[in-house]
Protein backbone atom coordinates (compact mmCIF):
# COMPACT_ATOMS: atom_id res chain seq x y z
CA UNK A 1 0.00 0.00 0.00
CA UNK A 2 1.37 3.46 -0.85
CA UNK A 3 1.50 6.29 1.71
CA UNK A 4 -1.31 8.27 -0.01
CA UNK A 5 -3.73 5.35 0.40
CA UNK A 6 -2.63 4.83 3.99
CA UNK A 7 -3.10 8.52 4.82
CA UNK A 8 -6.48 8.42 3.12
CA UNK A 9 -7.71 5.30 4.98
CA UNK A 10 -6.30 6.64 8.25
CA UNK A 11 -8.22 9.90 7.72
CA UNK A 12 -11.48 8.02 7.18
CA UNK A 13 -10.91 5.96 10.34
CA UNK A 14 -10.09 9.08 12.36
CA UNK A 15 -13.24 10.80 11.11
CA UNK A 16 -15.30 7.72 11.93
CA UNK A 17 -13.88 7.56 15.47
CA UNK A 18 -14.35 11.29 16.00
CA UNK A 19 -17.91 10.86 14.71
CA UNK A 20 -18.66 8.03 17.16
CA UNK A 21 -17.36 10.15 20.01
CA UNK A 22 -19.56 13.03 18.80
CA UNK A 23 -22.64 10.78 18.70
CA UNK A 24 -21.98 9.58 22.23
CA UNK A 25 -21.32 13.05 23.61
CA UNK A 26 -24.75 13.59 25.14
CA UNK A 27 -24.73 10.12 26.70
CA UNK A 28 -21.63 10.98 28.73
CA UNK A 29 -22.04 12.48 32.22
CA UNK A 30 -21.67 16.28 32.23
CA UNK A 31 -18.26 16.37 33.98
CA UNK A 32 -16.74 14.14 31.27
CA UNK A 33 -18.02 16.14 28.32
CA UNK A 34 -15.28 18.83 28.18
CA UNK A 35 -12.60 16.11 27.99
CA UNK A 36 -14.59 14.22 25.33
CA UNK A 37 -15.02 17.43 23.31
CA UNK A 38 -11.27 18.13 23.48
CA UNK A 39 -10.51 14.55 22.43
CA UNK A 40 -12.89 14.85 19.48
CA UNK A 41 -11.40 18.16 18.34
CA UNK A 42 -7.91 16.63 18.61
CA UNK A 43 -9.01 13.68 16.48
CA UNK A 44 -10.47 16.01 13.86
CA UNK A 45 -7.22 18.04 13.83
CA UNK A 46 -5.34 14.78 13.23
CA UNK A 47 -7.76 13.92 10.41
CA UNK A 48 -7.23 17.39 8.90
CA UNK A 49 -3.45 16.96 9.07
CA UNK A 50 -3.67 13.46 7.62
CA UNK A 51 -5.74 14.54 4.60
CA UNK A 52 -3.32 17.40 3.93
CA UNK A 53 -0.42 14.92 4.00
CA UNK A 54 -2.34 12.74 1.52
CA UNK A 55 -2.90 15.80 -0.66
CA UNK A 56 0.87 16.41 -1.01
CA UNK A 57 0.77 14.15 -4.06
CA UNK A 58 -1.31 16.80 -5.86
CA UNK A 59 1.50 19.34 -5.42
CA UNK A 60 -0.50 21.88 -3.41
CA UNK A 61 1.08 25.16 -2.24
CA UNK A 62 4.07 24.55 0.07
CA UNK A 63 2.33 26.02 3.10
CA UNK A 64 -0.12 23.05 3.18
CA UNK A 65 2.71 20.77 4.35
CA UNK A 66 3.52 23.15 7.22
CA UNK A 67 -0.18 23.43 7.96
CA UNK A 68 -0.54 19.61 8.05
CA UNK A 69 2.28 19.41 10.60
CA UNK A 70 0.75 22.23 12.65
CA UNK A 71 -2.65 20.48 12.72
CA UNK A 72 -1.08 17.24 13.97
CA UNK A 73 0.94 19.11 16.64
CA UNK A 74 -2.23 20.83 17.86
CA UNK A 75 -3.95 17.44 17.69
CA UNK A 76 -1.42 16.12 20.21
CA UNK A 77 -2.05 19.25 22.30
CA UNK A 78 -5.77 18.44 22.20
CA UNK A 79 -5.13 14.93 23.53
CA UNK A 80 -3.02 16.33 26.37
CA UNK A 81 -5.75 18.84 27.22
CA UNK A 82 -8.41 16.10 27.07
CA UNK A 83 -6.48 13.88 29.48
CA UNK A 84 -5.88 16.79 31.86
CA UNK A 85 -9.58 17.66 31.79
CA UNK A 86 -10.52 14.02 32.29
CA UNK A 87 -8.52 13.94 35.53
CA UNK A 88 -9.75 17.33 36.69
CA UNK A 89 -6.41 19.14 36.19
CA UNK A 90 -6.61 22.87 35.57
CA UNK A 91 -6.40 24.21 32.01
CA UNK A 92 -2.96 25.80 31.63
CA UNK A 93 -1.57 27.97 28.89
CA UNK A 94 1.80 26.15 28.71
CA UNK A 95 0.00 23.22 27.15
CA UNK A 96 -0.31 25.29 23.94
CA UNK A 97 3.31 26.44 23.92
CA UNK A 98 5.05 23.41 22.29
CA UNK A 99 2.63 23.29 19.34
CA UNK A 100 2.64 27.10 18.94
CA UNK A 101 6.46 27.26 18.87
CA UNK A 102 6.56 24.16 16.67
CA UNK A 103 4.15 25.74 14.19
CA UNK A 104 6.24 28.90 13.85
CA UNK A 105 9.38 26.78 13.40
CA UNK A 106 7.78 24.41 10.89
CA UNK A 107 6.43 27.27 8.75
CA UNK A 108 9.89 28.85 8.79
CA UNK A 109 11.66 25.57 8.01
CA UNK A 110 9.22 24.77 5.18
CA UNK A 111 8.67 28.14 3.53
CA UNK A 112 11.82 30.00 4.62
CA UNK A 113 14.88 27.78 4.69
CA UNK A 114 13.35 24.60 3.17
CA UNK A 115 15.24 22.60 5.81
CA UNK A 116 13.57 19.16 5.69
CA UNK A 117 15.77 17.63 8.40
CA UNK A 118 15.12 20.61 10.70
CA UNK A 119 11.39 20.22 10.11
CA UNK A 120 11.40 16.50 10.92
CA UNK A 121 13.45 17.11 14.06
CA UNK A 122 11.23 20.00 15.22
CA UNK A 123 8.05 17.98 14.73
CA UNK A 124 9.59 14.97 16.50
CA UNK A 125 10.61 17.10 19.50
CA UNK A 126 7.15 18.70 19.79
CA UNK A 127 5.36 15.34 19.47
CA UNK A 128 7.68 13.77 22.04
CA UNK A 129 7.24 16.61 24.56
CA UNK A 130 3.45 16.42 24.27
CA UNK A 131 3.36 12.63 24.46
CA UNK A 132 5.65 12.56 27.49
CA UNK A 133 3.31 15.13 29.10
CA UNK A 134 0.36 12.82 28.31
CA UNK A 135 2.19 9.82 29.78
CA UNK A 136 3.05 11.81 32.93
CA UNK A 137 -0.64 12.73 33.39
CA UNK A 138 -1.70 9.09 32.91
CA UNK A 139 0.99 7.60 35.15
CA UNK A 140 0.42 10.18 37.90
CA UNK A 141 -3.15 8.94 38.25
CA UNK A 142 -2.07 5.38 39.09
CA UNK A 143 -2.85 5.69 42.80
CA UNK A 144 -6.21 7.38 42.27
CA UNK A 145 -7.40 5.30 39.36
CA UNK A 146 -6.27 1.72 38.80
CA UNK A 147 -8.34 1.47 35.60
CA UNK A 148 -6.96 -0.91 32.98
CA UNK A 149 -8.08 1.45 30.19
CA UNK A 150 -5.81 4.15 31.64
CA UNK A 151 -2.87 1.75 31.46
CA UNK A 152 -3.76 0.82 27.87
CA UNK A 153 -3.78 4.51 27.00
CA UNK A 154 -0.42 5.08 28.71
CA UNK A 155 0.99 2.08 26.81
CA UNK A 156 -0.32 3.48 23.54
CA UNK A 157 1.28 6.88 24.08
CA UNK A 158 4.52 5.22 25.13
CA UNK A 159 4.60 3.05 21.99
CA UNK A 160 3.95 6.03 19.70
CA UNK A 161 6.51 8.17 21.58
CA UNK A 162 9.15 5.43 21.19
CA UNK A 163 8.40 5.21 17.48
CA UNK A 164 8.71 9.00 17.08
CA UNK A 165 12.09 8.98 18.83
CA UNK A 166 13.20 6.03 16.71
CA UNK A 167 12.04 7.87 13.57
CA UNK A 168 13.98 11.00 14.53
CA UNK A 169 17.09 8.90 15.20
CA UNK A 170 16.62 7.06 11.90
CA UNK A 171 16.57 10.31 9.91
CA UNK A 172 19.51 11.71 11.86
CA UNK A 173 21.54 8.57 11.06
CA UNK A 174 20.62 8.12 7.41
CA UNK A 175 20.39 11.85 6.76
CA UNK A 176 17.53 13.52 4.95
CA UNK A 177 17.57 14.17 1.25
CA UNK A 178 16.44 17.77 0.48
CA UNK A 179 14.00 16.24 -2.02
CA UNK A 180 12.41 14.20 0.79
CA UNK A 181 8.65 13.78 0.54
CA UNK A 182 6.30 12.39 3.14
CA UNK A 183 4.75 10.40 0.31
CA UNK A 184 8.04 8.94 -0.95
CA UNK A 185 6.82 5.40 -1.62
CA UNK A 186 10.28 3.83 -1.52
CA UNK A 187 10.94 4.64 2.15
CA UNK A 188 9.30 2.16 4.51
CA UNK A 189 9.46 4.80 7.20
CA UNK A 190 7.01 6.89 5.17
CA UNK A 191 4.56 4.00 5.24
CA UNK A 192 5.08 3.22 8.93
CA UNK A 193 4.66 6.86 10.06
CA UNK A 194 0.98 7.38 9.11
CA UNK A 195 0.12 3.89 10.36
CA UNK A 196 1.67 4.51 13.77
CA UNK A 197 0.43 8.11 14.01
CA UNK A 198 -3.13 6.91 13.29
CA UNK A 199 -3.14 4.62 16.32
CA UNK A 200 -3.81 7.53 18.68
CA UNK A 201 -6.91 8.94 16.96
CA UNK A 202 -8.18 5.45 16.17
CA UNK A 203 -7.22 3.00 18.96
CA UNK A 204 -6.73 5.90 21.38
CA UNK A 205 -10.32 7.04 20.90
CA UNK A 206 -11.54 3.55 21.77
CA UNK A 207 -9.28 3.56 24.86
CA UNK A 208 -10.63 7.00 25.79
CA UNK A 209 -14.23 5.74 25.55
CA UNK A 210 -13.24 2.76 27.72
CA UNK A 211 -11.76 5.17 30.26
CA UNK A 212 -15.09 7.02 30.31
CA UNK A 213 -17.15 3.85 30.68
CA UNK A 214 -14.86 2.49 33.40
CA UNK A 215 -15.19 5.73 35.34
CA UNK A 216 -18.98 5.67 34.95
CA UNK A 217 -19.06 2.07 36.22
CA UNK A 218 -16.92 2.98 39.23
CA UNK A 219 -19.07 6.02 40.00
CA UNK A 220 -22.19 3.86 39.94
CA UNK A 221 -20.58 1.27 42.18
CA UNK A 222 -19.49 3.99 44.60
CA UNK A 223 -22.91 5.63 44.57
CA UNK A 224 -24.57 2.28 45.25
CA UNK A 225 -22.31 1.50 48.19
CA UNK A 226 -21.74 4.92 49.77
CA UNK A 227 -23.98 7.19 51.81
CA UNK A 228 -24.41 10.37 49.74
CA UNK A 229 -24.30 12.72 52.76
CA UNK A 230 -21.47 11.43 54.92
CA UNK A 231 -19.41 9.49 52.38
CA UNK A 232 -19.41 6.49 54.74
CA UNK A 233 -20.39 3.03 53.49
CA UNK A 234 -24.18 2.83 53.34
CA UNK A 235 -26.61 0.28 54.72
CA UNK A 236 -26.19 -1.97 51.68
CA UNK A 237 -22.41 -2.17 52.16
CA UNK A 238 -22.89 -2.58 55.90
CA UNK A 239 -25.10 -5.63 55.40
CA UNK A 240 -22.78 -7.11 52.75
CA UNK A 241 -19.67 -6.65 54.89
CA UNK A 242 -21.48 -7.63 58.07
CA UNK A 243 -22.70 -10.91 56.57
CA UNK A 244 -19.22 -11.68 55.28
CA UNK A 245 -17.46 -10.99 58.57
CA UNK A 246 -20.20 -12.76 60.52
CA UNK A 247 -19.77 -15.93 58.46
CA UNK A 248 -15.97 -15.75 58.67
CA UNK A 249 -16.10 -15.34 62.45
CA UNK A 250 -18.54 -18.24 62.85
CA UNK A 251 -16.76 -20.66 60.58
CA UNK A 252 -13.06 -19.87 61.05
CA UNK A 253 -11.28 -21.40 64.01
CA UNK A 254 -8.63 -18.67 63.70
CA UNK A 255 -11.20 -15.88 64.11
CA UNK A 256 -10.53 -13.51 66.99
CA UNK A 257 -14.22 -12.69 67.43
CA UNK A 258 -16.65 -10.28 65.87
CA UNK A 259 -18.92 -7.53 67.14
CA UNK A 260 -20.80 -4.44 66.12
CA UNK A 261 -21.89 -1.19 67.67
CA UNK A 262 -25.00 0.79 66.82
CA UNK A 263 -24.25 4.46 67.42
CA UNK A 264 -27.17 6.87 67.69
CA UNK A 265 -26.84 10.64 68.12
CA UNK A 266 -28.63 11.90 71.22
CA UNK A 267 -31.47 14.39 70.83
CA UNK A 268 -30.64 14.92 67.22
CA UNK A 269 -34.16 16.13 66.47
CA UNK A 270 -33.40 19.23 68.56
CA UNK A 271 -30.58 20.22 66.23
CA UNK A 272 -32.90 20.04 63.25
CA UNK A 273 -35.66 21.87 65.09
CA UNK A 274 -33.46 24.62 66.53
CA UNK A 275 -30.87 25.11 63.79
CA UNK A 276 -32.48 23.75 60.65
CA UNK A 277 -32.22 20.55 58.65
CA UNK A 278 -29.15 21.75 56.75
CA UNK A 279 -27.24 22.30 59.97
CA UNK A 280 -28.43 18.84 61.00
CA UNK A 281 -26.82 17.46 57.85
CA UNK A 282 -23.51 19.14 58.68
CA UNK A 283 -23.69 17.75 62.21
CA UNK A 284 -24.25 14.27 60.77
CA UNK A 285 -21.13 14.68 58.63
CA UNK A 286 -19.21 15.83 61.71
CA UNK A 287 -20.21 12.73 63.69
CA UNK A 288 -19.40 10.49 60.70
CA UNK A 289 -15.92 12.04 60.56
CA UNK A 290 -15.39 11.56 64.29
CA UNK A 291 -16.40 7.89 64.11
CA UNK A 292 -14.21 7.34 61.09
CA UNK A 293 -11.20 8.84 62.83
CA UNK A 294 -11.86 6.72 65.93
CA UNK A 295 -11.89 3.48 63.96
CA UNK A 296 -8.75 1.37 63.81
CA UNK A 297 -7.49 -1.21 61.34
CA UNK A 298 -10.31 -3.14 59.73
CA UNK A 299 -13.05 -1.53 61.82
CA UNK A 300 -15.73 -0.31 59.46
CA UNK A 301 -18.04 2.62 60.23
CA UNK A 302 -21.22 2.86 58.15
CA UNK A 303 -24.36 4.98 58.12
CA UNK A 304 -27.31 2.76 58.81
CA UNK A 305 -29.82 5.56 58.15
CA UNK A 306 -31.12 8.77 59.79
CA UNK A 307 -28.89 9.69 62.76
CA UNK A 308 -27.80 6.11 63.31
CA UNK A 309 -24.40 4.62 62.47
CA UNK A 310 -23.01 1.10 62.79
CA UNK A 311 -19.39 0.16 63.37
CA UNK A 312 -18.26 -3.38 62.52
CA UNK A 313 -15.38 -4.64 64.67
CA UNK A 314 -12.92 -7.34 63.76
CA UNK A 315 -11.28 -9.52 66.41
CA UNK A 316 -13.53 -8.24 69.19
CA UNK A 317 -13.97 -10.27 72.38
CA UNK A 318 -16.50 -9.43 75.06
CA UNK A 319 -13.90 -8.20 77.56
CA UNK A 320 -12.61 -5.65 75.03
CA UNK A 321 -16.08 -4.42 74.08
CA UNK A 322 -16.54 -1.64 76.72
CA UNK A 323 -13.22 -0.03 75.76
CA UNK A 324 -14.05 -0.26 72.05
CA UNK A 325 -17.45 1.36 72.61
CA UNK A 326 -15.95 4.03 74.87
CA UNK A 327 -13.43 4.90 72.20
CA UNK A 328 -16.28 5.71 69.81
CA UNK A 329 -18.37 7.53 72.40
CA UNK A 330 -15.47 9.72 73.51
CA UNK A 331 -14.45 10.51 69.92
CA UNK A 332 -17.81 12.24 69.49
CA UNK A 333 -18.24 13.67 73.01
CA UNK A 334 -14.76 15.21 73.12
CA UNK A 335 -15.09 17.18 69.88
CA UNK A 336 -18.09 19.52 69.93
CA UNK A 337 -19.63 20.32 66.59
CA UNK A 338 -18.85 23.88 65.50
CA UNK A 339 -20.23 25.91 62.62
CA UNK A 340 -19.20 29.57 62.59
CA UNK A 341 -20.06 30.96 66.04
CA UNK A 342 -22.22 27.98 66.85
CA UNK A 343 -20.76 25.40 69.22
CA UNK A 344 -22.93 22.36 69.82
CA UNK A 345 -21.77 19.61 72.16
CA UNK A 346 -22.92 16.32 70.65
CA UNK A 347 -23.15 12.94 72.33
CA UNK A 348 -24.00 9.46 71.16
CA UNK A 349 -25.54 6.42 72.78
CA UNK A 350 -24.07 3.08 71.81
CA UNK A 351 -25.40 -0.44 71.87
CA UNK A 352 -22.68 -3.03 71.32
CA UNK A 353 -23.05 -6.76 70.72
CA UNK A 354 -20.29 -9.35 70.46
CA UNK A 355 -20.83 -12.60 68.54
CA UNK A 356 -22.34 -15.34 70.68
CA UNK A 357 -22.68 -19.07 69.97
CA UNK A 358 -26.45 -18.75 69.62
CA UNK A 359 -26.19 -15.92 67.04
CA UNK A 360 -27.29 -17.87 64.00
CA UNK A 361 -27.60 -14.88 61.71
CA UNK A 362 -26.09 -11.42 61.34
CA UNK A 363 -29.53 -9.96 62.06
CA UNK A 364 -29.57 -11.48 65.54
CA UNK A 365 -26.36 -9.58 66.35
CA UNK A 366 -27.88 -6.37 65.02
CA UNK A 367 -31.05 -6.97 67.04
CA UNK A 368 -29.08 -7.51 70.26
CA UNK A 369 -27.03 -4.35 69.66
CA UNK A 370 -30.27 -2.47 69.04
CA UNK A 371 -31.72 -3.74 72.32
CA UNK A 372 -28.57 -2.62 74.11
CA UNK A 373 -28.88 0.79 72.44
CA UNK A 374 -32.43 1.04 73.75
CA UNK A 375 -31.11 0.43 77.27
CA UNK A 376 -28.37 3.06 76.78
CA UNK A 377 -30.96 5.61 75.70
CA UNK A 378 -33.36 4.69 78.50
CA UNK A 379 -30.68 4.87 81.19
CA UNK A 380 -29.37 8.34 80.49
CA UNK A 381 -27.86 8.54 76.96
CA UNK A 382 -24.20 9.38 76.24
CA UNK A 383 -23.27 5.88 77.34
CA UNK A 384 -22.22 2.51 76.04
CA UNK A 385 -24.32 -0.55 76.74
CA UNK A 386 -23.00 -4.02 75.98
CA UNK A 387 -25.50 -6.70 75.02
CA UNK A 388 -25.50 -9.53 77.61
CA UNK A 389 -23.15 -12.45 77.22
CA UNK A 390 -25.90 -15.03 77.62
CA UNK A 391 -29.51 -14.98 76.48
CA UNK A 392 -31.95 -13.52 79.04
CA UNK A 393 -29.16 -12.34 81.32
CA UNK A 394 -29.82 -8.77 82.47
CA UNK A 395 -27.38 -6.18 81.19
CA UNK A 396 -24.60 -5.33 83.62
CA UNK A 397 -21.56 -4.29 81.66
CA UNK A 398 -22.74 -0.85 80.56
CA UNK A 399 -20.01 1.75 80.74
CA UNK A 400 -22.24 4.79 80.58
CA UNK A 401 -21.06 8.00 82.07
CA UNK A 402 -24.62 8.75 83.15
CA UNK A 403 -25.19 12.26 81.89
CA UNK A 404 -28.77 13.43 82.38
CA UNK A 405 -31.07 12.80 79.39
Ligand SMILES: Nc1nc2c(ncn2[C@@H]2O[C@H](COP(=O)(O)OP(=O)(O)OP(=O)(O)O)[C@@H](O)[C@H]2O)c(=O)[nH]1
Pocket residue numbers: 229264265266267268269270272276277278279280281284305306307377381
Ligand atom coordinates in the same frame (compact mmCIF):
# COMPACT_ATOMS: atom_id res chain seq x y z
N1 LIG B 1 -30.69 16.81 59.05
C1 LIG B 1 -31.04 15.53 58.95
N2 LIG B 1 -31.87 14.99 59.86
C2 LIG B 1 -32.20 13.69 59.76
C3 LIG B 1 -31.70 12.88 58.73
N3 LIG B 1 -32.20 11.63 58.90
C4 LIG B 1 -32.98 11.67 60.00
N4 LIG B 1 -32.98 12.92 60.53
C5 LIG B 1 -33.66 13.43 61.69
O1 LIG B 1 -33.18 12.80 62.85
C6 LIG B 1 -34.15 13.01 63.87
C7 LIG B 1 -34.25 11.76 64.70
O2 LIG B 1 -35.09 12.05 65.77
P1 LIG B 1 -35.48 11.00 66.86
O3 LIG B 1 -35.61 9.65 66.25
O4 LIG B 1 -36.65 11.56 67.60
O5 LIG B 1 -34.22 10.91 67.79
P2 LIG B 1 -33.43 11.98 68.62
O6 LIG B 1 -33.99 13.35 68.58
O7 LIG B 1 -32.01 11.86 68.20
O8 LIG B 1 -33.61 11.45 70.08
P3 LIG B 1 -32.92 10.20 70.75
O9 LIG B 1 -32.43 9.30 69.68
O10 LIG B 1 -34.02 9.58 71.54
O11 LIG B 1 -31.83 10.74 71.60
C8 LIG B 1 -35.48 13.36 63.17
O12 LIG B 1 -35.76 14.71 63.40
C9 LIG B 1 -35.14 13.16 61.69
O13 LIG B 1 -35.83 14.08 60.86
C10 LIG B 1 -30.83 13.47 57.76
O14 LIG B 1 -30.33 12.85 56.82
N5 LIG B 1 -30.51 14.78 57.91
